[in-house]
Amino acid sequence: MPQRADTLIEARWIVPMTARDLVLEQHALVIQGGLIAAICPIEEARREWDCAETIKLPEHVLLPGFVNAHTHVAMTLFRGMADDLPLMDWLQNHIWPAEQRLVDRDFVRAGTRLACAEMIRNGTTCFNDMYFFPRETAETASDMGLRASIGHVIIDVPTRYAANAGEYLAKAEEMQATFQALPRISSMLAPHAPYTVSDDTLKQVLALAERLDLPLHMHIHETAAEVAQSVEKYGMRPLARLDQLGILSPRLLAIHMTQLTDEEIALCAARGVSIGHCPQSNHKLASGAAPIAALQGAGVGLALGTDGAASNNDLDMLAEMQSAALLAKGASADASVLPAWDALAMATLGGAQAIGIGDRAGSLAVGKMADCIAINLDHPATQPVFNVVSQIVYAAGRDQVTDVWVEGERLLASSSFTRIDWPALRQEVQDWRDRIRGK
Structure with a gap:
């Protein structure tokens, strides 16, 4: 019987940063209670986990934040x-x-x-x-x-x-x-x-x-x-x-x-x-x-x-x-x-x-906090893909970051903020600009 979990993220690539040059293809990451519960092939994850939410990232790389x-x-x-x-x-x-x-x-x-x-x-x-x-x-x-x-x-x-x-x-x-x-x-x-x-x-x-x-x-x-x-x-x-x-x-x-x-x-x-x-x-x-x-x-x-x-x-x-x-x-x-x-x-x-939190963050591993991000490589700047990590470091731009999770909470979803009212924040910043200028 499948185990219950909060979120299933299916990605084209996962770069967990747990072993040098390790890049997983067609894998999924399972989040339960803010922690990483599993990283496994997508088909295995679908069989073994019953998740409240499934997010498909068919041309994305998932990696630690x-x-x-x-x-x-x-x-x-x-x-x-x-x-x-x-x-x-x-x-x-x-x-x-x-x-x-x-x-x-x-x-x-x-x-x-x-x-x-x-x-x-x-x-x-x-x-x-x-x-x-x-x-x-x-x-x-x-x-x-x-x-x-x-x-x-x-x-x-x-x-x-x-x-x-x-x-x-x-x-x-x-x-x-x-x-x-x-x-x-x-x-x-x-x-x-x-x-x-x-x-x-x-x-x-x-x-x-x-x-x-x-x-x-x-x-x-x-x-x-x-x-x-x-x-x-x-x-x-x-x-x-x-x-x-x-x-x-x-x-x-x-x-x-x-x-x-x-x-x-x-x-x-x-x-x-x-x-x-x-x-x-x-x-x-x-x-x-x-x-x-x-x-x-x-x-x-x-x-x-x-x-x-x-x-x-x-x-x-x-x-x-x-x-x-x-x-x-x-x-x-x-x-x-x-x-x-x-x-x-x-x-x-x-x-x-x-900064002293390497046992909890910085890589994607079972038991660590689910702090992860998705970068869409289906972009003119990052095609074709021969080496995922090279594309991230030498070619990808911040506009290609589409999703961000901290402790399993999705703070950026398909390039949109989930907590932030950007128009209100932008106005606050513009008010401060005028104050700094001395207006």
Whole structure:
């Protein structure tokens, strides 16, 4: 007698990301109670499962949802506001003043709603954030149905969110109960960067992370100027300083890492540090590029992120994968570096592992959460199909993402939102644009 389940998804291809180069043809995925109950040939699934809903995807590939390992989602409201500038000019003369003037709870909720809509539309099911007013980010992401890791930013700079490091730390601890109570939300501590967080504050961050058993999320070695500044101020490069303080460990997700020596790559591998690569943002800000070939060769865990839409200018993980693969090949003068499969792994299981949820998300396997997406390959840009994964990484566009499920809930159905009132959200965003302009 067939077993009861909620949803049966029949797909032309399934890429589960459970074994290298594994692509299943004419298979089905069964969802029960938000979890994956089975992955098997379509005919077998029809015999053995009685599902309330059957979804047929005859020209689609079903794969794990993308995990965006580094975002500042509320900053989506600043998209296009200050382009074509180097990092410190962009930050000090444009972004930080705008934040001091505008960023509050309402700004963060609106920016997060816009970012979540964009991410759902492009196949992202989980994001790892770092920004002010993290409670509002967490609550909004939960309301929108996405999974999120919320980094509680800690910085030695007063903002509209907190006056000093002690207040940031106190709020971080107070909010853990809130985060734990929200569906699909986990948390991290997010000291901003070595140049904005003192040794004393970093010691307190590490102590709190160890006491609460939380991961760390931090911008590190983003630019050559940051490294030079550290040498001048501390007599050592940022990574050496962080290692001296005990920050480098499997607990740490280090973002950017564009300026690394061979010794520093070996140190990251030895300490078990994961690295979040943001190629498009790094290149747009002319910050450099993480040495992906060397990091991969050393066995360092790699994840992929977009950074914020204020510096990217989008949250498109398909475009990020293509950029990561092409830039790695160009930088190493080796076309075999970061093949399509590895780029896809960085955007799925690699990201989930880096933020501590690899046992629950990032791949499609029985017992894992049903976080999955469908991409329609019946499109002029992705025909003919010789290699499904190559088509995803090198050819597919975000307009080809048709369906998105998070924990079995369908957030995008045949390219239409199921939770989001886009006209209302668009008007809210346009109102914020006028406010940012000063109208």
